Amino acid sequence: MKVMFLGTSSGAGKTTVAALYCRYLHKKGISVVPFKASNLSNSAFITKDGYEIGMGQAFQAWVSGVEPSNDMNPVLLKPSGNGFIQLIVNGEAQTVSDADPMDRKAVMKKACEAFDRLSYKYDAVVCEGSGSPAELNLLDKDLANTGMMRERRIPAVLVGDIERGGVFAALYGTWLLMPEDVRPLLKGFIINRFRGDPTILGDAVDKIKELTGMEFIGTIPYAYLRFPEEDSLSESGGKLEGPTLIDAFIGNADSLLETAEDYGLDLKKIEDISSS
Amino acid sequence: MTAIHKMQSYYPNIMMHLPDNMDNITKKVREEIERGWIGPDKSCPYHPCHFTGQDCTFCYCPFYPCMDEDLGTSIRSKRGSDIWDCSYCLFIHRQEVGKYAMSEIKRMGISDPKDPRIRDILTEAKARFHRKGKTIMVLGATSDAGKSIAVAALCRILHRKGYLVAPFKSQNMSLNSKVTRKGFEIAMIQTLQSKAAGLKNPDQYMNPILLKPKGDAVSQVIVKGEPYGDYNVKDYYGKFVPGPGTEIVRGTVGFLKNRYDVVVMEGAGSPAEINIYNRDIANIGAAKIADAPCLLVVNVEWGGAFAYAVGTINLIPEEDRKRIKGIILNNIRGDVSKIAPGAKEVERILGIPVIGLVPHIELELPQEDSEALRDMKSKGSGNMKISVIRLPRISNFTDIDPLYLEDTTVKFITEPEELAGSGAIIIPGTKNTVEDLMWMKEKGLDKAILEQRGRVPILGICGGYQMMGRSLEDPNGIECGRPGTYEGLGLFDNVTRWGEYKKRTVLDEGVLLKTGGPVTGYEIHMGISEIVEKPLFSIERFTGNETEGSVREKEMLFGTYLHGVLEKPSFRRFFLSFVKGGENILSTSEPRDYDDLVEENLEKLASAFEKSMDVGKLMEILGEEQ
Ligand code: SF4
Numbered sequence: 047m048k049v050m051f052l053g054t055s056s057g058a059g060k061t062t063v064a065a066l067y068c069r070y071l072h073k074k075g076i077s078v079v080p081f082k083a084s085n086l087s088n089s090a091f092i093t094k095d096g097y098e099i100g101m102g103q104a105f106q107a108w109v110s111g112v113e114p115s116n117d118m119n120p121v122l123l124k125p126s127g128n129g130f131i132q133l134i135v136n137g138e139a140q141t142v143s144d145a146d147p148m149d150r151k152a153v154m155k156k157a158c159e160a161f162d163r164l165s166y167k168y169d170a171v172v173c174e175g176s177g178s179p180a181e182l183n184l185l186d187k188d189l190a191n192t193g194m195m196r197e198r199r200i201p202a203v204l205v206g207d208i209e210r211g212g213v214f215a216a217l218y219g220t221w222l223l224m225p226e227d228v229r230p231l232l233k234g235f236i237i238n239r240f241r242g243d244p245t246i247l248g249d250a251v252d253k254i255k256e257l258t259g260m261e262f263i264g265t266i267p268y269a270y271l272r273f274p275e276e277d278s279l280s281e282s283g284g285k286l287e288g289p290t291l292i293d294a295f296i297g298n299a300d301s302l303l304e305t306a307e308d309y310g311l312d313l314k315k316i317e318d319i320s321s322s
Numbered sequence: 323m324t325a326i327h328k329m330q331s332y333y334p335n336i337m338m339h340l341p342d343n344m345d346n347i348t349k350k351v352r353e354e355i356e357r358g359w360i361g362p363d364k365s366c367p368y369h370p371c372h373f374t375g376q377d378c379t380f381c382y383c384p385f386y387p388c389m390d391e392d393l394g395t396s397i398r399s400k401r402g403s404d405i406w407d408c409s410y411c412l413f414i415h416r417q418e419v420g421k422y423a424m425s426e427i428k429r430m431g432i433s434d435p436k437d438p439r440i441r442d443i444l445t446e447a448k449a450r451f452h453r454k455g456k457t458i459m460v461l462g463a464t465s466d467a468g469k470s471i472a473v474a475a476l477c478r479i480l481h482r483k484g485y486l487v488a489p490f491k492s493q494n495m496s497l498n499s500k501v502t503r504k505g506f507e508i509a510m511i512q513t514l515q516s517k518a519a520g521l522k523n524p525d526q527y528m529n530p531i532l533l534k535p536k537g538d539a540v541s542q543v544i545v546k547g548e549p550y551g552d553y554n555v556k557d558y559y560g561k562f563v564p565g566p567g568t569e570i571v572r573g574t575v576g577f578l579k580n581r582y583d584v585v586v587m588e589g590a591g592s593p594a595e596i597n598i599y600n601r602d603i604a605n606i607g608a609a610k611i612a613d614a615p616c617l618l619v620v621n622v623e624w625g626g627a628f629a630y631a632v633g634t635i636n637l638i639p640e641e642d643r644k645r646i647k648g649i650i651l652n653n654i655r656g657d658v659s660k661i662a663p664g665a666k667e668v669e670r671i672l673g674i675p676v677i678g679l680v681p682h683i684e685l686e687l688p689q690e691d692s693e694a695l696r697d698m699k700s701k702g703s704g705n706m707k708i709s710v711i712r713l714p715r716i717s718n719f720t721d722i723d724p725l726y727l728e729d730t731t732v733k734f735i736t737e738p739e740e741l742a743g744s745g746a747i748i749i750p751g752t753k754n755t756v757e758d759l760m761w762m763k764e765k766g767l768d769k770a771i772l773e774q775r776g777r778v779p780i781l782g783i784c785g786g787y788q789m790m791g792r793s794l795e796d797p798n799g800i801e802c803g804r805p806g807t808y809e810g811l812g813l814f815d816n817v818t819r820w821g822e823y824k825k826r827t828v829l830d831e832g833v834l835l836k837t838g839g840p841v842t843g844y845e846i847h848m849g850i851s852e853i854v855e856k857p858l859f860s861i862e863r864f865t866g867n868e869t870e871g872s873v874r875e876k877e878m879l880f881g882t883y884l885h886g887v888l889e890k891p892s893f894r895r896f897f898l899s900f901v902k903g904g905e906n907i908l909s910t911s912e913p914r915d916y917d918d919l920v921e922e923n924l925e926k927l928a929s930a931f932e933k934s935m936d937v938g939k940l941m942e943i944l945g946e947e948q
Contacts, residue, residue: 055626178626183664210464212592212630219633220626223671242539246555250597 047076047170049320050195050202052179052232054216058207059238061102062273062299063266064174066306068110069299070313071170079168080106083157083190084121084176097137098122101274102174108292109299110172120160121153121189136160154189158197170320173200180223195228201319202232203263209239214250221258232260233319236311240265244309261319264311271298350382351435359424361417372412373486374520377420383408384423384435385444392452392580409504410525412486412581419451455488455579456944457614459587461605461646463594463630467621468652470511471685471927473588477519478928479937480584488528488582489515492571493590493604495533495541497717497753498688500885501827501844502526506547510688510720515586518924530574531567531603533558536753537715545570549825559601567603568611575612584944587614594637606642615647615943617677622661623653628668635672647943650678650935658934677943678935687923688720704731705907706898709744711771711786712736714761715753718846721783722750724888724916728898729907738770745901746779747771749786751885755818755849756802759789759810768811775813779878779900782813784847787872787881791816791851798822801849813879814872818851826850830870830884832861839892843884851883858882859893889916 049067053060064080071078085100091114092098099119107114122134130143135156142148164171179191195202204220206213217235224232235254237247244265251262272286273295288294307313363369363378370376387406388394397407413419426443460476462469473489480487489512498510506526516524526547533541536552543550543562553562578585593605593616602608609616618634620627631649638646649668654661658679665676710722712734725732735741749771752758762768771780782790790813799805800820810818829844841859858871858880871882878900888894891913898904941947 053626054629055624057624058626178629180626180629181664182628182667183661210466210624212462212464212594212634214596215463215592215594215633215637216626216630217633218637219629219631222632222636223629242555246597248597250595253596 047071047317047320048165048173048198048200049170049316050173050175050191050200050231052175052191052202052204052220054178054180054204054206054213054220056177058205059266060174060205061105062269062302063203063205063236063238064172065102065106065109065273065299066266066303067313067316068106068172069296069303071172071317072110076170077168078110078170078172079112079164080110080118080174081161081164081171082119082174082176083161083194084123084153085119085190086123086125086176088124090122090124098134105274105295106172106174109296112168117160117163120157150187150189154193154197157189157194161194161198175202178220180220182223185225192225192228195231196225200231201322203316203319204232204235204260205238206235207239208237208265209241209268213237214254217254217260218257221260232258233322234261234263234315236263237265239268240309241268261315263313263315264306265309266302266306266311267309269298269302269305271302273298347382347386348435351380351384351386352433354380354382355384355424355427355433355435358428359421361420370522372415372522374481375417375484376412376415377417378415379420379424380414383411383414384427384440385414388444390444390448392448410527410577410581413447413452416451416486419447422447422450453583455582455585456946457575457579457585457587457609457612458944459589459605459609459612459614459616459645461589461593461609461616461618461634463592463618463620463627463634465591467619468650468680469588469619470515471687472617472619472650472652472931473586474515474518474687474924475928475931476586476940477515478924479932479940480586481518481520482928485583486581487519487584487586488521488578489519489524489588490527490575490578490585491529491588491590491604492575492608493531493533493567494529495535495590497534498720499532499534499544499718499846500524501829501846502547503829504547505827505829507544507825507827507846508532508547510718514688514920514924515588517920518928519586527574527577530570534717534753546574547827559598563601563603568607571603571608572611575608579612585612585614587612589616592634593618594634596637599639606638606645609645610642614645615945616645617648617650617940617943618646619650619652621653622651623655623682627651628664631668632671635674646674648675648677648939650680651676652678652680653682654679655682675936675939677939678931680931680934683927683930685923685927686723686726686919687927688723688920704729706730706745706901706904707743708732708746708748708901709735709741710748710750711762711767713750713752713758713785715758716750717753718751718784718885721885721888722748724894724919727891727914727916727919728894728911730898736765738766741767741770741774744774744778745904746781746898747774749780749782749789751783752785754802755785755788756794756796756806756808758785759794759808762789771811772813775879776877778902779880779897780813781897782881783887784845784883784885787883788818788847788849788851790814790872790879790881791818793817794849795819796849813877814874814881815854816851816872816881818849820849824848830859830861832859832867832870834858834892834896835860835869836873836875836896837892839890839896841884841887841890841893843882843886843889845883846885847883855881859884891915 051060051064080103090098091101091104093114097116103118104114124132133142176190206217286294288297359379393411393413394408399405460469460472477487494509496509499507500510500513508529512529513524532544539555590604620631791810792815794808827846855872857869858873861868861870
């Protein structure tokens with residue numbers, strides 16, 4: 047089983063949604079592991095073996111009941127200012143810049159190898175994209191979104207954030223701008239940070255289904271809970287209580303999962319997509 | 323000049339245009355004719371009383387009363403007679419009009435304002451110089467896309483080119499409102515944009531529908547500056563919008579088009595909310611009513627900007643899509659040129675030009691979004707720590723912004739522990755004084771504040787001021803839906819009563835009694851307070867001076883109804899001087915008027931937009947030949 051969660055923008059909530067799905071599978075007794083091909087961040091988590099991975103993947107590993115490991119986030123990009131980036135692949139660091147960019151092909155290969163190792167060891171690999179998959183000026187350089195989807199034919203679910211408005215435009219626009227060869231892999235969509243009465247969405251959801259052929263998985267209510275930040279933009283404050291940080295995050299994931307399912311989030315549909 | 327002039331600019335319909343005053347007007351016009359054309363009169367202390375660059379030749383209009391509804395309006399006085407009201411007319415103050423009228427008067431040798439030929443001059447001046455204004459609308463792909471700022475920038479860019487410009491937002495949901503000189507309530511951001519347009523007096527037509535959220539999906543609807551009723555989401559879209567809403571938008575935008583060269587309209591939220599598309603009067607719906615071409619602003623910062631742009635435009639039905647004439651990619655951090663290839667691709671896909679690649683601009687302007695409440699902000703070394711109580715129903719939080727002119731750190735707090743170490747405490751305005759007072763008590767913030775009494779200065783503004791009193795009486799349940807009397811914080815002995823459903827909205831100007839320094843502000847509140855404390859300000863009124871606010875200097879307690887009270891340096895610095903070590907800190911910074919800072923930032927904003935936009939293309943979209 048494999049699936050990719052894409053966001054219509056940074057901070058759309060893909061980290062959290064991927065974690066919820068990990069948790070759901072874990073609770074069903076399916077062995078599950080998170081994966082994000084590349085991560086652009088300065089806040090890293092150090093694994094037991096001393097590797098750095100993104101905080102988001104560490105969190106997703108905890109809710110999946112597995113120990114965070116390097117393969118979950120094989121490529122890490124750490125901006126070091128002045129247009130230079132520290133590129134860490136499987137724990138090996140090198141400095142790249144605009145003038146001297148990374149060898150995308152080689153890096154992609156490493157990412158795919160990590161993904162394959164996880165696929166072999168676990169029943170389900172839950173992938174997370176990076177930023178928006180529809181950045182027209184970056185499409186040919188993409189690793190974590192369309193890059194991985196193309197290489198390993200991973201079906202995807204698109205997460206849109208309704209809080210800022212324009213969520214239908216974001217979902218439809220992202221679908222429209224996906225390269226044609228991977229567009230058929232977009233199978234479903236989720237509306238995140240929803241407040242109020244879902245009936246107000248009315249025919250809009252049907253319209254997006256009709257225009258794109260994607261399935262509607264459901265809405266996730268606005269949560270006053272704290273999750274590790276996907277990137278510098280999603281500033282999630284809110285409740286975080288438990289004996290340890292890890293327990294607190296797991297507790298939050300459990301309670302959001304429950305509310306989301308009450309709200310009609312249909313995770314069975316994602317399971318079907320993952321197996322397709 | 324002076325007093326009369328001032329009152330006239332505040333109450334033009336009352337002072338200037340009562341028929342009993344006709345003789346006076348005739349006399350003034352005769353003097354003006356004798357004086358001849360003067361252009362802008364920068365020596366007048368009230369200049370510019372209408373807009374920057376106005377012609378002051380005819381402070382009193384020679385055409386009065388012209389009875390032309392394209393220019394003035396007819397209003398019914400309290401006594402039942404009709405009065406010709408010129409307060410929305412700027413025609414005679416356009417330089418070309420003032421100049422032309424005077425030269426014709428001179429050419430024809432007219433000296434008596436009652437000469438019937440003056441009428442012909444007006445007819446000819448109108449034929450030459452009056453035309454219906456153009457419109458342009460700024461839509462945003464999301465909330466916080468930068469629409470408001472883009473409208474302000476366009477207003478200033480066009481104003482610099484010599485156009486008479488009005489901002490317009492048909493429907494605004496906002497917690498920050500301001501009062502116009504006539505006592506009407508509109509969204510704060512439209513008053514800021516009107517300042518960008520060089521206008522002195524924003525009016526209620528610029529934001530005809532203001533929605534003030536009351537909680538539980540209910541909003542108070544303010545129409546043309548006055549309370550209209552409470553609506554929930556369903557009734558608002560089901561009843562208000564298709565009914566009165568549409569006509570209100572049509573009427574007000576038409577009114578502005580008659581009086582300005584360009585009306586720069588702002589949308590609300592995203593125009594592609596297809597679930598309410600057919601009941602929209604805030605975005606494309608308004609553009610259709612005004613027949614406006616549209617620009618789409620997309621915030622690049624969060625990523626996905628191209629998808630937002632392409633999705634928004636493609637979800638708009640085809641017949642409306644052609645209104646969108648340009649795209650602005652806004653808030654680009656880092657190297658702008660990196661995004662250019664993507665922009666080119668969007669142009670190709672949509673067939674719509676990207677007319678602006680606007681970088682992130684650091685601005686110090688009052689902010690509308692709730693992001694403004696999230697962080698702690700510091701200015702300078704941030705030596706003075708000021709805690710502002712983050713009330714759940716906080717309103718007019720832009721009151722706090724002028725503090726960033728001083729060496730301060732401002733923090734919005736919700737917990738009693740956070741008060742520790744504060745140099746001063748501010749209790750701001752609220753949509754509901756009683757509910758928020760209860761919230762403070764539940765949190766224990768009341769006790770925490772009382773513990774600080776006499777130790778640090780405490781300022782209450784509007785609702786916060788009401789809370790500082792001894793008691794709050796709501797016998798008819800006007801403020802919070804159920805009758806009751808509530809114990810205030812007791813910092814003052816004042817009592818506030820909500821006797822009847824009545825809102826007070828008024829613009830104030832006066833002095834700080836202690837120093838005589840000037841103060842300005844505006845009041846928006848229900849409930850009347852019986853003040854037993856020593857007053858803080860003296861406010862000039864048409865009917866004479868009145869005192870306002872309360873002060874106990876020894877205990878460092880200050881309270882006022884005036885929003886915007888910190889904008890002028892007098893009171894701001896007086897208040898901060900009570901902070902421990904405050905005087906030292908204040909001595910290192912210049913006393914500045916917040917208004918000047920805003921003006922500087924509007925200039926900076928417009929210049930940045932001008933530099934990163936294809937202004938020629940903008941003028942072409944507007945239908946203005948260069
Ligand atoms: S032209 Fe304007 S100012 Fe003069 S009378 Fe008419 S409405 Fe009033």
